[in-house]
Amino acid sequence: MQKRDSLNLVGAACAAFPSWGAAEETLSLSMIGLALLGIAVLTSLSVWLIHYLGTMAFRRLQATISRLPIAAAIIRRKDGKLFYANSACQALLGVSKVGHRYYYPEGIGTHMVADVLRPLQLGTGFENVEDTLRISDHKSIRVLISGQLLSYRLQSAWLLFFTEPAKPGSPTVQLEQRIFQRVLNSLSELVYFQDKAGNIIGTNKAFDRFWRGRREEGLIQGDPTGVEETPVIHTWTTAPDGSSRLLETNKTTMTDEEGQVMGTLSISHDVTDWHEMQESLKQEIEKREVTEQILAQRNTLLNSILNASQDPIGLYNEHGVYVGCNEPFARVLGFQAKELIGKTARNVIDPEMLQEFYQSDVKVLKEGLTVKTDAYVILETGEPVWYEIVKSPYRDPTDGSAGVLLIARDVTERKQAEQQLADAIMELQELSFVDSLTKVANRRSFDEHLRKLWHSHMREQQPLTLILCDIDSFKAYNDNYGHQQGDHALQEVAQVFDSVIRRETDEVARYGGEEFAFLLPNTPLSGGETVAQKIHDKLADKAIPHGYSGISDLMTVSLGVATMTPMPSQDYGELIAMADKALYKAKAEGRNTTRLMAEQDEF
Template sequence: MFNYIYRLFRLKTIKSRLQFWGIFFVFLIGISSLIPTFFIISRGIKADQMNYLEQTVSLQSTAIENWFNERSSYIRTISNLNEIRNLDKERMKNILTSAVNLQSEFDMLTYINKNGFIEIDSSKSGAKIKNQASINLSDRDYFQEGKKGKEFVSDVIIARATGKPSIIVSCPIIDSQQQFQGVIAGVVEPRTVEKIMERMRFGKTGETYLVNREGVMITESRFIADLIKYGMVSSTARLNLKVHTEIVQKAQTNLSVVLPYSNYRGVESLGAYHWTQNGKWLVIAEVNQAEMLDSLYNSMFIIIMSILCIVAFVLYIVLKVSHHIERPLQFVLNGVRLIQKSNYKYRIDVKEVAPRAIEFQEVCSAFNLMAETVETTIHGLEDSEERYRTLIETSPHTVLVHSKGKIVFMNQEGALLFGANHPEELIGKDVISLVHPDSLLQVKERVASSYENKKQAELLEEKLLRLDGTIIYTETVANPITYNGNPGSLVIVRDITERKKIEKALQDSEEKFRLLAETSGDMITIHNVEGEYLYVSPACHRLLQYEMDNLLGKSAYLLIHPDDLEYVHNAFLTLQHVNYTSSTYRIRQKSGEYVWFETNLATIRTVEGALEKIVAVSRDITERKLLEQQLQEANHRLEMLSWRDGLTGIANRRFFDEKLESEWKRAARGSTPLSLIMIDIDHFKLYNDTYGHQGGDDCLKKVAETLASVPNRSGDIVARYGGEEFAVILPQTNNADALKIAEKLCKAIASLEIPHASSKVADIVTVSAGLATMLPTPFSNPAEVISLADKALYYAKESGRNQVQNFHEAIVS
């Protein structure tokens, strides 16, 4: 348990542990008395506040109902006037004009005839309704209720006459024959109701507001400036803000509210509700929980300050004690820091810690031993790096690197091969400028393939040019690499000009061939069609340790490494159809060891064209093979570092950008869908603040590992997009399948149950995900699907987090 506490609070030093336990016991005593006091005071304040809210919402509801009852009574009085009932149009107009001026709460009074058309209107501004004869209101609820002889107060609607949000108070006109003759309608703007609501404002954050049954706010918010600032509404909350809070959901089912809850501004609040106007509107009274607790915090502040004073005193005592213990360990810590700064010669003087405990002396001795080991290891690595550099610089073969078609590195042997005194004379030159026209096409194809496909180019003969124009024959092999973030190629060039001359001489005369063979450093052999040695040059003794007579008449296959036997045999069979080929294989020396041979094979045919003999020119390339292997390993390590995220081990942003670009082009060519999921850890900043950056890093690693384990197709890519944000590329995946994967990802993270005490969504780590699916075309680009997925992610956060939002669903809702 103690180790768990030390890991949890990162108590790595003796001083920090002594401080922790001293402070812990003081806080334990203080909190044992503080917590009961806190809850007693908190419950009292909360109960008083709830009583006040319930009284406020009840009074507000009564006030609204009384106000509308008075307005209905006023409209009823007007509709019962004889001039109105008798439809005296001239007198009706005067009455309505006077009435609207006397009753300031009405913005307009109108007479709607029995067919649903406005015949008379009067407003405080004196403005007339345009095209009133064409406005049919017969389908409105208040008109339908009037035909039934009933008075009516409407919900907030957009008035057809004015185009503004309005509340209609209506009463039917019944003539002396008890026949329906139309309705008198009074238009009340919602801001008039807001004036009634403003009377019930209280405190710094208290407010009352109205929402309809759909949860749409129908009165202006007290905090409209904040809503506009945070982009929740553009200009007004009235009819533009839909309230999804718990109190609205509970009210719609007449259930009690669990307090506190998050209000429509995302602030923890206390509140009460009451239905008014026959359940048409919901009156809500709310106050921020923080305001309620201000008085509680003031009382608790005094108590906490007292505890902190005691903690400070205990901390002072602990510091005195820990200083005596910490001093010997400081020697070790200083030594570690010096080693981190590459000072590997530092050693602790054991005499200085002699008066301390024996354990500290043993620690210092162990540190000195460790420092000596580190120094030896580092020097060994530096020597290895120097040997590797020397290997390339002193290689008997030309080693060059080109990127973007330009030479960026060449060793001294390469400079001499191309007729330069120093490699600097060739740096920056176009690599194609050194190629003979006969080999130009194949070299261009190899360079393009190396850059684009990142595949090793096989051994190939090429005609190159020295700076003075002289032709040189070479064999080249190329490995794709990344140079300064760009595609490049590492090329090894071997000069075979002399060998070419020898091969040509062999074709001219067998005598010349034999003479050249005996003086060549390469091993030259002649075989029959079964592979048996007919002639072996003296170089076989130097290369294979055999005398010529030991090999004559024996099959060359007997010396080939078993793993390479089929490859060499196929090369011999190829000569049935072509006159030249080459192969690379391992061959056994007389000592039993295997060396690498590179062999060029040419045919000698009869007059009829039948294969008669095979001429082989071989050389030992073991050294070059070792160099190639080392270069491949180094290239592989560089490539792994270039696309892997250093913290999480999954693909990084750079790899994500490259793969999205390539998958986008592939989807555009095949007309297949491509889906992208953007994922963000909910309230990760709060997680870092609570658990520290090390805890945050551990969280990121677990989340990344889990995300990477969910997609099960080889083409699916999970990458760290940046910070706490991840991205998943799903090629050839439609929206429905991608949505299932996104939901599976969110559930997988939640199943980790990583504690997150500061989250406003849950007590564990959760994620929000935004999904977008597109059908790429040659005229679109990947930035579009990133933008759509990012918008869906933003909507998921705005909608409460811990969820998946599909871009199409987000737009519709």
């Protein structure tokens, strides 16, 4: 419309001044075309720039998160869609990666994650919110969640961190401690724990064997909690066989859930051979400045040392060009040593890994620091290997250029032990919330789930329905068929109950003995009645024989259904009491039936 008005004005002007009107009209149309073309170009450049900056920001964020030892994920704020999960998160929550996409495990959906995060939307971050994530129908995990809002690909997203809480003194934690100690004893490293006063509170077998009869020599002196400035300590000492050994000790502060210092964890590695080799290499590099002849001779010695080492060793200059390496180093990158010399890192290393390596190279080349990192590599044979990598600065005596000396050590066994420990902890976590006989949720899981649902429904003012279930004449079944057959019948009934519930937020739990409970969030009383009828129908279809029931020749159940919309003045114990009252009525009125009770009913 604006363009047509402009043309009308131009036409009027041409009519008034016929001598130059036609030329003026042509000039105006050309200017409008150029203006539109300029706007289109600027718009395209803006879109490209925004996309490029967003991509670079995500790569830097992903590179940082991928190295974290704790589980981390990026999730879209509005609907819980999973954008990214690091390897620790994939191991903890069972997240899978297909191509460049990440997927929740079968028990976790985007709606479930959105429901967990919805109460936390008011701020820009939160810390240590405890919650239970249901990984699958038969597996749940208890986690502490911390989060921070950020912008990801021009969308509002959560950066979430997941850790596992533990309750000291519980049977599960005691079993975890025994497994943890067993794993520690399998390590060749020397491990010990100290309290805040510096007293030893725990060691592993390798520590006890090495320091037998001289335990105090193995302790790092000084304030046990003041390890911020020197987290890695090197100490020369004498081994039990009388040889001189160099120990590299990593000392870490241990804190409790409130962030209070509890003590320290110290892990010592015997790095004598590795240190001597590293020192030998450094000395040979420094001596190259003498003469060309001496330099050539010592290059021969250097190559001999490189070839004698089973650990990957490589040298590259400040431009990333490889100037020396042994065969184990070249093999990790998929080359032979003679093929790798002269190539640049950007031509042989994956771009994402190259970015991580570049960050550590800056510290080595610019600040002159020795940097230690871990790297996960899959060799050409398909074998996965974990390497502990140490980068040290060196200077080429021939031209004074700076470079990096890289020495890698295979630590796959240690990483596997750590993974075994993590797997054991996950298995124990699953056992703590699942009934061992029926494989449905146990009473502990039920109580925790009911407590959370009660508070969330109080905030949202939604109806919460509870169904209590009792197997009719089950004592007579046990007395006549035997307890082994009784256990089998409980397992079959639990399978029927588990098949009734469909929503991820619903839960069936073994309440105790032959009693079961169903939790149905956001469900009115009519919905609970529908589920109760399905329970009766599916159990009848299962047709479990019960010749001693007195009600039917098949196994039957009595159900009590109760619904409440929680109020601040109420407690979830009232909902349990209502359901229990309804169940009592069902059993008193002949069993194999369902009775309902809502808040307005007489209690």
